[in-house]
Amino acid sequence: MTAAAVAARVTDPELPMLTLADLGILRRVDESGDGVVVTITPTYSGCPAMRTIQDDLTDALHGAGYARVEVRTVLSPAWSTDWITPAGRDKLVAAGISPPGAAPRRASGPVPLTLVPRRRAIGCPQCGHPDTEEIAAFSATACRSLRRCPVCREPFEHVKEI
Amino acid sequence: MSFDAAYEALTDHDDDARWAYGTGFTDPLAGVDSAVPPGVDRGDLTAYCLALGDDALIMSHRLQQWVTRAPELEDELALANIALDLLGQARLLLSRAAEVEDAGRDEDALAYLRDAAEFRNVRLVERADADFAHLVARLLVFATWRLALLDGLSASADPVLAAIGAKGVKEVTYHRDYAARWVVRLGDGTEISHARMQAAIDAVTPLIDELFRPDQIELRLAAGPAVGSAAGPAAGPAAGPVAVDPSTLRSEFDAVWSQVLEAATLRAAGLAPDGAELRGSGRDGLHTAELTGILAELQGVARSLPGGVW
Numbered sequence A: 001m002t003a004a005a006v007a008a009r010v011t012d013p014e015l016p017m018l019t020l021a022d023l024g025i026l027r028r029v030d031e032s033g034d035g036v037v038v039t040i041t042p043t044y045s046g047c048p049a050m051r052t053i054q055d056d057l058t059d060a061l062h063g064a065g066y067a068r069v070e071v072r073t074v075l076s077p078a079w080s081t082d083w084i085t086p087a088g089r090d091k092l093v094a095a096g097i098s099p100p101g102a103a104p105r106r107a108s109g110p111v112p113l114t115l116v117p118r119r120r121a122i123g124c125p126q127c128g129h130p131d132t133e134e135i136a137a138f139s140a141t142a143c144r145s146l147r148r149c150p151v152c153r154e155p156f157e158h159v160k161e162i
Numbered sequence B: 001m002s003f004d005a006a007y008e009a010l011t012d013h014d015d016d017a018r019w020a021y022g023t024g025f026t027d028p029l030a031g032v033d034s035a036v037p038p039g040v041d042r043g044d045l046t047a048y049c050l051a052l053g054d055d056a057l058i059m060s061h062r063l064q065q066w067v068t069r070a071p072e073l074e075d076e077l078a079l080a081n082i083a084l085d086l087l088g089q090a091r092l093l094l095s096r097a098a099e100v101e102d103a104g105r106d107e108d109a110l111a112y113l114r115d116a117a118e119f120r121n122v123r124l125v126e127r128a129d130a131d132f133a134h135l136v137a138r139l140l141v142f143a144t145w146r147l148a149l150l151d152g153l154s155a156s157a158d159p160v161l162a163a164i165g166a167k168g169v170k171e172v173t174y175h176r177d178y179a180a181r182w183v184v185r186l187g188d189g190t191e192i193s194h195a196r197m198q199a200a201i202d203a204v205t206p207l208i209d210e211l212f213r214p215d216q217i218e219l220r221l222a223a224g225p226a227v228g229s230a231a232g233p234a235a236g237p238a239a240g241p242v243a244v245d246p247s248t249l250r251s252e253f254d255a256v257w258s259q260v261l262e263a264a265t266l267r268a269a270g271l272a273p274d275g276a277e278l279r280g281s282g283r284d285g286l287h288t289a290e291l292t293g294i295l296a297e298l299q300g301v302a303r304s305l306p307g308g309v310w
Helices: A003-009 A050-063 A086-094 B003-010 B042-064 B073-101 B107-112 B132-153 B159-187 B191-207 B216-223 B246-263 B289-304
Strands: A026-032 A035-040 A068-073 A133-136 A144-148 A155-159
Touching: A003 A026, A003 A035, A003 A050, A035 A050, A050 A068, A133 B073, B042 B073, B042 B107, B042 B132, B042 B216, B042 B289, B073 B107, B073 B159, B107 B289, B132 B159, B132 B191, B132 B246, B159 B191, B159 B246
Parallel strands: A035 A068
Antiparallel strands: A026 A035, A133 A144, A144 A155
16 A cells, blocks of 8 residues: 555544545645655644554554655644545534534635624534524534534534535 | 443553553654754744643633534534644643653643643633634634634745644634634624624724734744854755744635625724733733633642542
């Protein structure tokens, strides 16, 4: 198996149903002889999973016979939820997590303030009701918000757009 | 896992490094190109990264102190997540400072082994919050200022600062919305919540001016490398400004501040500081006594067990 294929199969520690490739944080895999350089980007500046991801990549590639593994970080361009692949979105839905919509695009000028949560049609992953409400913009991790369905009353997590 | 051996189970890994201070946390800039743009003074760039990193580090610590004290579980999570984002920004900035300084110190040495007078954060971030209204007022001021700052920084001639700025904008946009919504909810709430929110706005207002007073380092870095600097045109692409002159951010701040206060039915406090806030700046190492208390907590373990591993 190529180094790229091995790295692409490593899963995210916080969202284990997704691979690093599904999540869009695996930026490059460069192979030379028995060495590999993997380049990843953090989702959020403070993402505490980066160290674990680095360890998991190193373990997986060592296990696949690559003796020298280096994991590099790139900060730019900054990760966007738009980089989550269609397969990744399907896996989120299957796990009961609502996938992100399109990341906000900003015209030039200051970042607009959003005093009232934008009404967006985010469907309930439990019962399919098309419109749900936000309970909190932050939940178990920085990348997910907490929402609730007004019909089945089930709370659920939504990967918020950045 | 057996509870008889709970601690053994916790450390039952071959990568214990993540469990303790001083055991080789990953350098968050590992693999990021560390070059300094031509014509940029390394001392100035170090000090600038340190100042922006200290702002994030101390604000993050104050937010962490709210965990277990917030009004609702959702707010515990929000404050912890905001604190974590800022801690991440602090790690990147302190690592960049250490890298540019090139004097053998790392992010841990900068965070844990400097005394209060060596910190360069603005005094706004040191302030202890009398109640939740004070916290959201202070967070609104901080996030509104920092969002404009990071947005400007995303065009920095220093590629690392530009990347930190562009990434931080996405995070702090959520922080500002969170704080602004709470200010509106409390200000436009009951008679009691309105009065307490107004008191918090009045209390934070004297701390605002300092945020927009540039120091000499910011002005030099905002002007960009001197024309005809020793590096010359052969040294690479022409570099623009490295830093943001904070005085240029005031109008954006004022527009957001007025928008939130109006929606919250609050009045802007008159700028009648008692005088203390006008003298000096946290950027010059002039701090309130409150910073000493924060550092005692933040640095206690690292200083009592230097290089400790467990």
